[in-house]
Amino acid sequence: MPSPLASRPIGVFDSGIGGLTVTRALMERLPFENIVYFGDTARVPYGVKSTATIEQFAQQIVDFLMQQEVKLLVIACNTISAVAANKIRARVSVPVIDVIEAGARNAVAVTQNDAIGVIATPTTVNSNAYARGVHALNADARVYSQACPLLVPLVEEGWLDHPVTRLTVQEYLKPVLAEGIDTLVLGCTHYPLLKPLLAQEAGSSIKLVDSAVSVAEQVAATLSELGIANPQRAEPDYRYYVTDIPLRFQTVGERFLGRSLKHLEMVQL
């Protein structure tokens, strides 16, 4: 008999819409799981805010999702993972998967020369969370991080293959490539949309680690271990909650999600 938890949804949250790339990877890897997404679009971005503020906002989101009776929480935001993942784990009784731990795990598995590059927002880089995550698994690995504050707005502008974006990426990658890395972690949920351009500029000798895919793998393994994967083979239920619905939200959201965005509701925290 399946666990009574099995049919409950997975809760995924982010400061905005970037977490939809993680949601997309989950839908592809686990096509029968119900998902509730929460994006704090009224207060995005978190990457430039202080730790105390991010913790407070994250706590409000977690409380909302726990009221939706989720069976597992995915922190689909690198900034929140970097500064608040441990506090969130201490607060809830369900398993919590975060993008940084998943990405770090995957990077350690992939690297052959123990030299790992990470590109991310300034707050994620300053938190040093990827380096901590990598060193917990492989004390010998070296981690070279680069803050890339312009990549999020470039993705949201839709300049996914634009000379400005290419020049910006070249500028940001120069110092990390000079360190002889063989693995590059895309440490922000917006970056999967730049994967083709990043792959070209990094060169074929460097393996890209997409944290969204890493998260989906880890969620699948966790559900299976705990016996709480959904055994039903029905069309899953997807719901999206946001704190604001700005201009172009539907367009940009669907670009991230790779499918149409239905059952969208605006809520206040």
Add this chain to the structure above:
Amino acid sequence: MPSPLASRPIGVFDSGIGGLTVTRALMERLPFENIVYFGDTARVPYGVKSTATIEQFAQQIVDFLMQQEVKLLVIACNTISAVAANKIRARVSVPVIDVIEAGARNAVAVTQNDAIGVIATPTTVNSNAYARGVHALNADARVYSQACPLLVPLVEEGWLDHPVTRLTVQEYLKPVLAEGIDTLVLGCTHYPLLKPLLAQEAGSSIKLVDSAVSVAEQVAATLSELGIANPQRAEPDYRYYVTDIPLRFQTVGERFLGRSLKHLEMVQL
């Protein structure tokens, strides 16, 4: 005898730190006025949020500043000016100067061929507020607007004279320059920091209108008309309230303000 209002501060507010360029222009134009600045740094940027959310946030800020007993309010944020200036005027008893009306007034005074370009955030452009402001003063003028979502992050990255910024500006200016404008309004408080680069790319035949300077002129005129300019010649009192103090705030803030940032306090709305 001076009005009892005269020694009260001017209240200046913005969604973040961009309004510090307006504050700087006020300090230069009116060196004896006390100023209270409010920046909603926990929820910045507003330029990508919905009208209802922006109105609600602006109302909270105005209530806070009125409690500080300001004698005049300056909306130093183009997005708030575009969507909420009339509601704010209806709500308070003090004069309200907004960047858009000030910039539009200045542009109409400066143009000789009645062809005015405006660069701004997407929300400001979509609000059509500059065009309305210009047409209220000169029904014959043509206004060509261009949304420039990448310029704010470029300024905050400090890439004020960087090839990426130059390429981005060229891309954004191309369509407005093609319209034969003779005047270009910098319709975002971040843009004064790009003035040298914008002047080069626009060319010497185009006059740049800096809304921060326009606001300072209009505030000076209003204080004088109402007889509420501060007659004291003492060192003025400057206070800064923000809803978050993120990484690098001091550095970035001082770059905008052009002086050291003292008496900074974090508050919750």
